[in-house]
Amino acid sequence: xxxxxxxxxTLDCPDGCGIIAxxxxxxxxxxxxxxxxxxxxxxxxxxxxxxxxxxYSPERVVDPLRRxxxxxxxxxxxxxxxxxxxxxxGKIRHFVETLGPLSIMHYQRTGSWGATxxxxxxxxxxxxxxxxxxxxxxxxxxxxxxxxxxxxxxxxDPLDLLNSRAIFLWGRNPIATNLxxxxxxxxxxxxxxxxxxxxxxxxxxxxxxxxxxxxxVASDAHLAMAMAKVILDEGLEDRVFIExxxxxxxxxxxxxxxxxIAELSRSCAxxxxxxxxxxxxxxxxxxxxxxxxxxxxxxxxxxxxxICPPESSNxxxxxxxxxxxxxxxxx
Ligand code: SF4
Numbered sequence: 436x437x438x439x440x441x442x443x444x445t446l447d448c449p450d451g452c453g454i455i456a457x458x459x460x461x462x463x464x465x466x467x468x469x470x471x472x473x474x475x476x477x478x479x480x481x482x483x484x485x486x487x488x489x490x491y492s493p494e495r496v497v498d499p500l501r502r503x504x505x506x507x508x509x510x511x512x513x514x515x516x517x518x519x520x521x522x523x524x525g526k527i528r529h530f531v532e533t534l535g536p537l538s539i540m541h542y543q544r545t546g547s548w549g550a551t552x553x554x555x556x557x558x559x560x561x562x563x564x565x566x567x568x569x570x571x572x573x574x575x576x577x578x579x580x581x582x583x584x585x586x587x588x589x590x591x592d593p594l595d596l597l598n599s600r601a602i603f604l605w606g607r608n609p610i611a612t613n614l615x616x617x618x619x620x621x622x623x624x625x626x627x628x629x630x631x632x633x634x635x636x637x638x639x640x641x642x643x644x645x646x647x648x649x650x651x652v653a654s655d656a657h658l659a660m661a662m663a664k665v666i667l668d669e670g671l672e673d674r675v676f677i678e679x680x681x682x683x684x685x686x687x688x689x690x691x692x693x694x695x696i697a698e699l700s701r702s703c704a705x706x707x708x709x710x711x712x713x714x715x716x717x718x719x720x721x722x723x724x725x726x727x728x729x730x731x732x733x734x735x736x737x738x739x740x741x742i743c744p745p746e747s748s749n750x751x752x753x754x755x756x757x758x759x760x761x762x763x764x765x766x
Contacts, residue, residue, distance in 0.1 A: 441454075580740045602623060602630050602724050607727060610639040624643070
């Protein structure tokens, strides 16, 4: 007999699709999108429709493997779970007894967001606590940059993008990485509003944009600085917002003055004319939004701070339907 199980996707993806799993005799036979999920609206991406084949594939590794010679150049050899658990437990015991639990480092990131992963933390806590990393290898730098400027990070509901009249997709490729934002962007375009893609790459998402700006790789901080300079030079900023809600504006202004628009334009390979147009579009189209990504980019903390200085906002930053969305998860 088949039953329907309501669940959600565990893959490392900001969409978090709602799923109906069809289970027959204890096996998942089909996955489909949950139609009532407000954001993902009943459809999944291709890899998740195929997930049952992956789970039950005879090629899937389901047993522990050990190097036959104990070194990295040895052949993999299947071992029993008891053997693997004894081996790992023995090593943990050895380090706890000889150097203490803090000599063990536990590093865990996403890959899968399955809730059972959290049980690992319980184990390490019961052991007396081990060394862990702060931040992440992925978006940690961008998040640290945001925390420095805003103190805390809180993201928008992705559906809030629909309230924006100019969306800057800054270093993002939602067709590949945030599929369910695509209908929202199409809706914004259908209304006649703006979707600007800032990306050196001619990605699949270029077709979603009303305008594609292609700065030199790793120079987007300079593009953002130049736009901020234009906003301030032309008096397009919200002075009330700056005076009420920001600190260090004079220092920020001095920082911007370390380079001219012409220099920044040369550095990012975007013409001065285009920089001025982008700055005016961003500052005068209200509400506007920047949707960006913090993943694995060189100098991302610095560039994030340039992309999203509240001082250069058009004054809608604290309100809904405007501002910066780092990911749909938590930023
Ligand atoms: S888009 Fe794909 S990977 Fe992302 S949450 Fe949905 S089904 Fe999972």
